[in-house]
Amino acid sequence: MKTLLEARGIGKRFGGLQALADVSLTIREGEVYGLIGPNGAGKTTFFNVLTGAYTPDGGGFAFDGGELPTGKPHRVVARGIARTFQNIRLFRELTALENVMAGHHIRTRAGIWGILIQNRHTREEERETTERAYELLRYVGIERFADTVSRHLSYGDQRRLEIARALATEPRLLALDEPAAGMNATETGRLKALIEQIRGDGVTVLLIEHDVKLVMGLCDRVAVLDFGRKIAEDVPAVVQRDEAVIKAYLGGGKHAH
Numbered sequence: 001m002k003t004l005l006e007a008r009g010i011g012k013r014f015g016g017l018q019a020l021a022d023v024s025l026t027i028r029e030g031e032v033y034g035l036i037g038p039n040g041a042g043k044t045t046f047f048n049v050l051t052g053a054y055t056p057d058g059g060g061f062a063f064d065g066g067e068l069p070t071g072k073p074h075r076v077v078a079r080g081i082a083r084t085f086q087n088i089r090l091f092r093e094l095t096a097l098e099n100v101m102a103g104h105h106i107r108t109r110a111g112i113w114g115i116l117i118q119n120r121h122t123r124e125e126e127r128e129t130t131e132r133a134y135e136l137l138r139y140v141g142i143e144r145f146a147d148t149v150s151r152h153l154s155y156g157d158q159r160r161l162e163i164a165r166a167l168a169t170e171p172r173l174l175a176l177d178e179p180a181a182g183m184n185a186t187e188t189g190r191l192k193a194l195i196e197q198i199r200g201d202g203v204t205v206l207l208i209e210h211d212v213k214l215v216m217g218l219c220d221r222v223a224v225l226d227f228g229r230k231i232a233e234d235v236p237a238v239v240q241r242d243e244a245v246i247k248a249y250l251g252g253g254k255h256a257h
């Protein structure tokens with residue numbers, strides 16, 4: 001399988017704390033790749049460095065055969081990497097449809113400013129954006145809430161909406177930061193089906209998740225971080241039996257929850 005993302009020697013330090021130390025990993029096109037580890041292991045920091053929210057102190061990323069810019073979130077999205085956040089970050093006062101449309105605007109020629117200018121071309125584009133947004137809401141199963149203000153959606157539906165908004169940027173790689181957090185078993189089961197559908201449609205998925213059952217049932221391969229270092233990377237069945245991994249989960253990390 002073709003390599004889609006390669007992280008080479010990623011380092012990130014916050015003052016005296018080495019949040020990531022020389023992390024290298026390879027994600028193949030079309031797989032669901034899990035990133036797990038105890039609390040404080042560096043998973044979200046890895047997402048933040050990958051998606052340009054933070055600049056790494058060392059190392060770099062190759063994506064789809066080219067170097068990925070660091071510290072530039074918009075360029076990373078434009079290259080085909082979209083993410084969701086551990087703490088949901090929707091436009092709370094906008095409707096579900098408007099949230100998805102906001103995600104799509106990076107792919108339209110006019111962009112967000114085109115809406116203000118509104119010539120014939122931008123109106124046509126706007127119509128297509130609206131149609132596409134409905135399609136994505138249908139895709140994640142919340143079309144009936146298109147006109148609902150997003151803060152009124154249930155927790156599980158807000159997470160699905162975040163995924164729809166991320167998909168609106170037409171990513172090659174979708175990075176999900178704890179998408180099942182706070183979900184009940186039914187919602188988690190539906191989320192698993194949705195992620196499988198996304199992979200089936202050709203989008204590679206990078207997943208941070210604490211729900212071990214979900215990770216083991218869904219991921220093709222898993223990397224484990226502990227105190228900022230990668231201590232294992234393999235198929236779930238092997239990682240689960242890895243001694244260093246078991247030790248990290250039993251004794252290491254911050255274990256805040």
Ligand SMILES: Nc1ncnc2c1ncn2[C@@H]1O[C@H](COP(=O)(O)OP(=O)(O)OP(=O)(O)O)[C@@H](O)[C@H]1O
Nearest residue numbers: 014017019037038039040041042043044045046256
């Ligand atoms: N902006 C920041 N400034 C200072 N320290 C930070 C910052 N972001 C993260 N850290 C620290 O870096 C370490 C790694 O944090 P990170 O959030 O990446 O871990 P995580 O594996 O995602 O944990 P969790 O599972 O709890 O979300 C932690 O010790 C955290 O306190």
